[in-house]
Amino acid sequence: MYDFETAPYLRYNVLKEGSTLMNVSYEVRDHIAVITINRPEALNALNLDVLKELAQTVDKVEADDSVYVLVVTGAGKAFVAGADIAQMKDMSAAEAKAFGDFGNSVFFKIESISKPVIAAVNGYALGGGCELCMACDIRIAGTKAKFGQPETGLGITPGFGGTQRLPRIVGASKAKELILTAETISADEAHRIGLVSKVVPDEELMAVALDMANKIAKNAQIAVRQSKDAINRGMQCDILTGVSYEAQAFAVCFATEDQKDAMTAFVNKSKLTQFKNK
């Protein structure tokens, strides 16, 4: 797990609570939070300010008990067209290292918050944009979405986790093909290789993402969060260690009212309409 206490990104002094969001919009309704990366004039490219605001907003999501699920999307024709090339152009190696550490820390934050995160990929998801959606738990794409890691064509490697998450999602051969050729792929191809779980018409993308978020929000949140955590931990270790995490998660659920209520309702041939999330 990333050590947030000593992470170098702290040097960047993440925005304080209450500061104005300029590049990210944030909305919460019916237990679902939506973060929209909102810098359409630069196709939502991730500069330092966007990353800081994203980190601050994700902290807000985690701290707000009324939020059960987060949806991340982009304003305009891009999800995110990458890290900001204009900002990176003159970076020294040391600055690039700090920028990469910072981006990675933000994406680890997204990956490791207790609540599920759905990426609604509405357009270009290139470089840091592809890496951002890979840090989310579930990816849904609109038909116009495009995916790729173009970094080797810019003289760099992926820097926000692409070399690590892409092979874990699509396998090493396909990940190497995409990263080494720097080619962009369509939403359908991303679906075929397992990078996204579904492709839907662009105009239905948010409705489908919110519908999925609602389905998750209706389930027992302790079980949902324990499941996310067990899957995440299991992806980083051997299967015996992984199933021991699962056994712990399973046990945690048996100490909840939700488990007792739902199973009692089932054996009584009725259905629980709402979980207490206790």
Ligand code: COA
């Ligand atoms: N960083 C900084 N600015 C970016 C950007 C990025 N990653 N991606 C797009 N922009 C900016 C462009 O510079 C342009 O700004 P301008 O209007 O001030 O000139 C604006 O966003 C619109 O982009 P544009 O290239 O004109 O749009 P397009 O529809 O012709 O092309 C892309 C779209 C996504 C194919 C093209 O913008 C692109 O290749 N972007 C870079 C993708 C990339 O390599 N990402 C990985 C970075 S490591």
